[in-house]
Structure formats: C-alpha cells, structure tokens
Amino acid sequence: MGNPAAIRDKVAIIGMGCTKFGENWDWSAEDMMIDATFEATEDAGIGLKDIEAAWVGTQQTGINGLLLAQPLKLGPIPITRVENGCATGIDTIRQAVHAIACGLYDIALCVGIEKLKESGFSGLPEFFFDPVYNQGATAPGRWAMAATRYFSSYGLTPEEGKTCLAKIAVKNHYNGSMSPKAHLQRKVTLEQALSAPIIAWPLGLFDCCAVTDGAAAAVVCRADMAKNFRNDYVLIKGIGLAMGPGWGKEDIDFSYDFMPETTRAGELAYEQAGITNPRKEISISQQHDCFTIAEMMEYEALQFSPRGQAKQDIDAGTFELTGELPVNTDGGLKSFGHPIGATGVRMVYECYKQLQGKAQLPERQLKNVKMALAMPQFGHIGFLGPIVCITALP
C-alpha cells in the first residue's frame, strides 16, 4: 500500500476562473476556455508563459491536448485531454496535483470545458453503438429507478420521498438565485417542485439538472511557493477516486439503495486529508445533484447522514445555507448547471471562493469555512464513477 498522505498539503490552488454557465449561444467552446483561463491566470497573477504543463478535461467537446493549446496559443508544453465522465473536472485537477506533488512541475493549468447546446437535442447525446442498452435510455429514467428503490427500501411513501427531493430542489434553486454565474437563477416553491411535470416518475422537472455550457479553470503550484503569489491560497488535502465494477443494475446481490463507489471515494479522500469525522470537519460540500435523488443518497455515502436516514437531516434543514453543513452553496448542478467536463472544476471554484471569503454575493458567503468538499460523479446507481476533492485554507 502506498502512502495516503502523499499529496496532502503538497499542492496549492493560486488562481481560479469560471465563465457564466448557461445556454451560451454567444460563446464557442474556445471562447469559454479563454475566459475561464484568463480569469484564473489573472487571479493567480501569472502569465500564460508561466504554465509548464496543462490538462484539459472534457467529456465530448473535443479530443486531445490541442483542444486547449489552440485557443490559448500555448506551448509547446505537455498537455493532455482528460475524460472520466462527470468526474472529468476534478480528475483533470488530480493529474496536475500528482505531477506537481512528485516535483516534475512547479505551475500547471487545469481547464474543464463542455459545450452541450450545439447538438439540437434536449438532454444529452449518446455515442455508443450497443444495440440494446444505450438506445433511447435516459439519465432521468435510470436515476428514477434509484428513487423508486430507495423509497421502497427505507419505507418512504412516494409522497414522502418526493417531498424530500422537492426540498433539495427548492434549496438548490434558492442557492442558485444568489449565484450570478449560475444557469438558473430563480427560486421555486415546494408546491411548484411537487407539482412539476413528471420527466421520469418519480422525478419531476425540478428534480433534474439543466443542460448547460460552461468552462472553469484552476492554476495550481507547489505549496511551498504558493505564498509568492497570494496569502489566501487554498491547499489540496486529498482526492479520492473510486470506480467499478459497474454491474449494479445487473447484480441480484446488490440492494440498489446506496452508493458503494461514492462511499469508497469519500473514505479515500478522508484518509488522505486526515479527516475522521466528516460531518463535523467538513464545512461545506459541493455535490453531484444531476438529479435530486443523487444528492439525497450522497448525504449517506459521504457519511453526513446515517444510511437510510437522509430524510431526517433534510427535514432538519441540515444542508441548507443556514444549516449545519451547507450543500451546493452555489446552486449545484441543479441551478448552476452541468457542463460535464467543467462541473468538477466549478465545484472546486465555489470551495476556493468560500474558503477565501470571496463568494460572489456577500449574502451567500458562509462564516468559518475551513474544509470544503467537492464531489462530481458519473453514471447512476450501480454504475458510478465518483471523485472527491478536499480543499482547505493553510
């Protein structure tokens, strides 16, 4: 076994940028990468020439490292395109963190990008030729199966279950309404959420995140040189990634009401960061609410709520902006949007700003933010690819 603390406090984030998320008809993917990168390099006080290596993460907007080199006129330097589903954004940062922690580079750039609104589709495109399983399948349909099973396993009536999900939607819409860069910036009421048109029963319209364009960027460097750039730099404490085997839908021995991969990714990150009581030690958490049921089950997977008991914490307001452990403080995928490759970097952007006390609207800035968690994950129950990134002030 390797050393779990090998990257803890070795790498610092010294600059970040994030475009407006939304239906960005006016900006190309290149425009968004340029804007996110320049915001990050200006925030760090460096120039493009200072970047020694770069990683660009996208699920479907482009291929290979030239995707980033061309718009920014970088290089020749090492650049790699990273793809790991919805975990792409943070896995992009993970590549840079490993390279810097081992001493190969001092300063690196990480960019997450996705341009989804050029296909003409509602929802996400599919790329696979599998004659059976990918044809006409939808993400809400698969997550709806998880909701049905979760409700059934833990004795929630459909009404009770849907009310829990609606509360999450209301919370994330409220948080998004105070995020100037969020895709959706309007509040919804519990009644609106509960009576919304059904997309895939039991999930209604407000249980599903938007399809969004966006980009986000981070400049990372060796922790011991971070204070040369700024005092309020943010340290990487740990990054846990956990995959597979991915046959939960087809495994009769799997109860389909929890997230074993997400639980493992959390454990790996907590061990790296030296966290023993996540609920007490984590100040804020940015999570993957592609569908509200995902956020609900993640409370349990990340050890914030006991298994099967997320409802109690939802009803107690634990995860609201005023609660004990605010979740998706910027609106989450639900309101901020979900440009796949950019999402993880956007989550870290929100953690970074909250840790620094620089949330874009002062009324959204939380007090005493010490340790922040960001967790995007691809797939659906039984087929998850989560990645957990813990950041903190020095």
Add this chain to the structure above:
Amino acid sequence: MVGITSYGAYVPIYRLSRSELARAWAGGTAGGERAVANWDEDSITMGVAAALDCLRGIDHKLVDSLYFATTTSPFKESQCSTILTTATNMRRDVFTGDFADSLRSGTIALRAAIDAVKAGSAKRSLVVASDSRLGEPKSEYERLFGDGAAAVMVGDTDVIASIEGIYSHSDEIYDNWRRTKDDAVKMWEDRFVLTRGYELNFREAVSGIVNKYGLQAKDFAKVVYYAPDERRHREMAKELGLDKGQVQEPMFDSLGNTGCAFALMMLVAALEEAKPGHKILFVNYGNGADAFILQVTDEIEKSQNHSGVKGHLASKMQLPNYESYIRFRELMPVEMQRRPMIVSSAVQLWRSREWILGANASRCRRCGKHQFPPQRVCLGCQSKDDFDLVDISDWKGELFTFSKDNLALCPDPPVITCLADYEKKVRFYARMTDRDPEKIEVGMPLELTFRKIHEGAGFPNYFWKPSPIR
C-alpha cells in the same frame, strides 16, 4: 405415424373494439373486437412467442427443421426463421425456411413439414405461421383483420393428431394482393373475389379430399376452415351441410382474420378441445387450397400446458382508442423528437446473438453466480471464462425497481425502465412491455417476452422485455 405432436399459439394482449373503429370513421360496427399487435411486436416476435408456447416441455435441441410462414415479413431479403431458431436456442444444423406471399403459406409450410418427416429428413419439424396484415385505414379489412400466430410441431412419435390425408391444388387469381411497395392489402371487387376466388377453390378442395379418401362431411367431428369473414364462414357451413357442433368457431369477434396464421390458429383452438378418436377436416385457402384429414389420438390427453389460443384470448387489455392504433402501426408521420438518433451495429448484434436473441445468462462454474448479459470475468469470484450459458427466456420473476420515463423515445410513453429479478438468480435490466402504467409496483410478477426494441441502423433490433405474466 406422422402427425402433429404439439401445438401453441400467440395473440397479442391488445384488443381494439370494432365500435371504436366505427367511432373513428363515423361508420357502422359489426361488433366484437380485433387483436392488435403492440408497437414492439411484428410477425417475427409473435412467431417466437407461438413457437415457445408450442415448445413447452420439449428440448429445443431436438428440433430438426423450422418453417416460418408469413405474408408480413419485416424483410424482403434476410430470413425470419433464423431469428426464430436463434431466439429459441435451436441447433446450428436446424434446417430453416421461410414460406411467404400467400394466405396459404401456413399450410404450405405444414405440408412441407409433413413431407419431410414422412421422407425421413426430419424427426421433428416446427411450423410457425404469423401475420400482422394492415388494412387500408377506414377499410373493411382494417375492421376485419387481427394479429396473431400459431405453431405446430410435426413428428413421428407421441403424435396427438395423425395426418390421414392431404389434398392441394393451385389457382391463379388476383383476389387479394400486395405489391412489394404496398403496405396495406388490396382487393378486387368483392363479389368476384368471393365467388370465383374463395368459394370455387374451397368447394374444389373439400370435394377433392373427401372423394380421394372416400369420406363424407358427417364423418368429421370437427371441420376447421378458413373464410375471409364471418358471413362467408357461416354460408360455407350451410353449403357443406355441417351441424353447428361440427363447425370450429372462427373467432372473428374475438381475434379477427389473422392472415396466413388464421386457419392454423383455428386448428390449434380445435386441438385444445379435441377428444381421442376425433376426425378433423382442415381446409385453408389462398392461391388455391390445402386440405388435411387429421385423426386425434390418445396422446392428446397428455397434452398440454400450453397457453394456446384459448389462454391468450382470455388475457387481454383494451386499446383505449383508434389514435393508439395509429401510433402503434405508425400510420401517420409524427414530429421527430429532439433526442439522439437510435443507432445499432450489425457487428455487435452478430457477436452478441446468444444473449441478445437467445436470452442466455452466464452461470459461473466456480461460485454459481448468474449474470445477464453473460460475463467473461465473474462478478462474484473474478474467475475467467469459466461459465455455462443458461437460457432464461422461460424464467419467472418479479419487479425490483422501475421508472416511468416520459423522456425516452417510444410510440407509447411512458417507458417503464426497470430492473426485474428472475428466479431470484438474474437481475434483468430492460423496459417493460404489455403493461398498464397505472398498475406498476415493486414486487409484481413478470415473465420475459421477445420484442422489437427499435430499428436503429435500418434493421429491426430484437431483444427480450419483462412483461406482466399473462
């Protein structure tokens, strides 16, 4: 002794009442209802269902040939019967043939099977007839037709109804036809069609067979015969001087005219009620006629455990309106949904045919874990390439979880995406069919049924779907 050794049938679950058809077209109604194939059914899927009904309790590997009859093949080129033999996991050296184009093709296939068994080239030959003919919207045929399939096994052991005589003739007439470019059945003026087509040929076949074997109408316990509609069926009984009890009920009110499968479905219905010693006269029409004399044996008492015609007719759901029929049969062009195009790959289908068509799960030889689709590396113990294939197509199961998806592409939303547990061994991920969206609940009993899932890549793609037990 050569004869029928087993039988089966299939009627789709949906019925459309003729009064609804009358409402849609502001016309009169003949009463009753017709069977309507679900949107994911075609002649091949109905044929697979009838074949499996016939094959209950029989080792599929013992079948030597399969003949498939239809006038509604999804293909002009590419064989249907090979899809049936692959879906039912028959031997690779099973002899296959499609019989097409004539309403008589079901009985032509039957005669070919009888001849093959008599000649010794096959011990067991399965004959499947299946049709889903389209009547022109608003036409008499739209009201009259029904969808369905029948299957009979022909063999020389355990015969339940022996073949005692055969008579056939051919005739050339344009009474009904469809050119390769036509979807709906065309017909000439009905008086000509009935008097010079059906009636002349029918009389010739009946007199031909009774004279050949020295029999009379009164010698038969049952007379099972095709007619285009109820009135012609009744009139023919009168002309032949048949007692009411001798006439096999033609199911125009409950099923409709199921084309080349119709006469065989009536024969299956007759066998369901037949007693040892019964003599049956069986006559079919289409570009000539085929007539058969069958003698029911004591073996009929041992059969059957088949759903057959009776079981399938009793299990039904009402199609709410004619608009649903329009959607099922794609009678109108509709707005394309803004969703990714459905695609497929002939390569993947070919490589995966044992599970996509054959419903084979893997069972690990080391730890016993089952998986569908089959896995080379076991999910339970990670052993490699150490498994047996197990046909799960007749397994029973229950619903584990589901969603009602309004976003997924489907002519009949919502799509019930679900996980179903079969025999507590295999968890099957697919979409449920033949279901009432208001009656879906965790734990409900399910079986598996072979369906067309889409036409990605320009060909029909078939797979198995969970459905409520019929």
